[in-house]
Amino acid sequence: MMPIRLDSRLMHIAALVRGGSVADVGCDHGKLGYYLISTDRAKRVIATDISAPSLKKAEELFYINGVNNRAETRLGDGLKPIDDGEADIIIIAGLGGDVISTILKSAYDEGKRYESYILSPNTHPEKVRRILCEIEQEIVDDAMVKSGGKYYTVIKSQRGKQELDEMQQLFGAFYDRDVVFAERAERELEFINNALKENNSALQLMERKQMLESALKMCKKRG
Numbered sequence: 001m002m003p004i005r006l007d008s009r010l011m012h013i014a015a016l017v018r019g020g021s022v023a024d025v026g027c028d029h030g031k032l033g034y035y036l037i038s039t040d041r042a043k044r045v046i047a048t049d050i051s052a053p054s055l056k057k058a059e060e061l062f063y064i065n066g067v068n069n070r071a072e073t074r075l076g077d078g079l080k081p082i083d084d085g086e087a088d089i090i091i092i093a094g095l096g097g098d099v100i101s102t103i104l105k106s107a108y109d110e111g112k113r114y115e116s117y118i119l120s121p122n123t124h125p126e127k128v129r130r131i132l133c134e135i136e137q138e139i140v141d142d143a144m145v146k147s148g149g150k151y152y153t154v155i156k157s158q159r160g161k162q163e164l165d166e167m168q169q170l171f172g173a174f175y176d177r178d179v180v181f182a183e184r185a186e187r188e189l190e191f192i193n194n195a196l197k198e199n200n201s202a203l204q205l206m207e208r209k210q211m212l213e214s215a216l217k218m219c220k221k222r223g
């Protein structure tokens with residue numbers, strides 16, 4: 001089996017998997033699934049994608065490395081190819097928050113109740129957090145990860161109930177203890193302050209600035 005290197009974002013996701021069977025929805029290259037099998041972090045992987053050419057890359061990776069007895073591929077949209085109870089953890093990473101939210105809601109409306117999710121939306125993490133509360137999932141891990149100079153959100157949830165306030169929906173269930181979030185918030189604040197020098201009546205920017213300042217105050221309070 002060829003060893004594989006993942007970037008920090010995918011490594012962070014992999015570290016949140018602790019055994020069992022995993023579905024990697026929107027797997028593309030399939031590297032995460034292969035890593036989980038080759039390091040025995042997962043017993044079984046179902047890697048899915050809506051695109052046949054993407055899925056082919058994953059299929060080849062599994063086949064060439066002889067893990068296709070534990071890692072299978074399925075073509076399809078969102079959670080449609082995964083039955084309830086087939087996977088202990090559903091991973092959806094590298095898709096937009098709108099798409100992830102739609103996938104989660106459709107599965108819930110179809111009556112599917114998965115145990116746990118690991119989600120890494122490229123955009124709109126707040127929409128993902130809101131939908132998790134709606135579909136009776138409780139966020140147990142929520143962190144910002146820096147990878148290749150960019151910031152990514154990674155959220156893990158499990159069955160349960162939870163309410164999040166507006167700041168937690170926007171910035172993370174545990175944003176006040178997330179040092180990487182604080183670093184990113186400082187940067188965004190600097191960017192907004194510069195933008196406001198040019199246009200000091202931009203209402204949306206002013207509102208965002210206030211939210212970020214309050215969030216950073218909470219981070220500092222917690223130390």
Ligand SMILES: C[S@@+](CC[C@H](N)C(=O)[O-])C[C@H]1O[C@@H](n2cnc3c(N)ncnc32)[C@H](O)[C@@H]1O
Pocket residue numbers: 025026027028029048049050051054076077078079092093094095099103
């Ligand atoms: C940017 S790649 C992310 C790959 C990998 N998950 C990662 O995080 O590195 C997004 C993948 O999601 C797939 N995709 C987009 N919409 C999808 C959907 N509704 N259902 C399943 N896969 C989807 C795309 O075809 C693409 O391969």
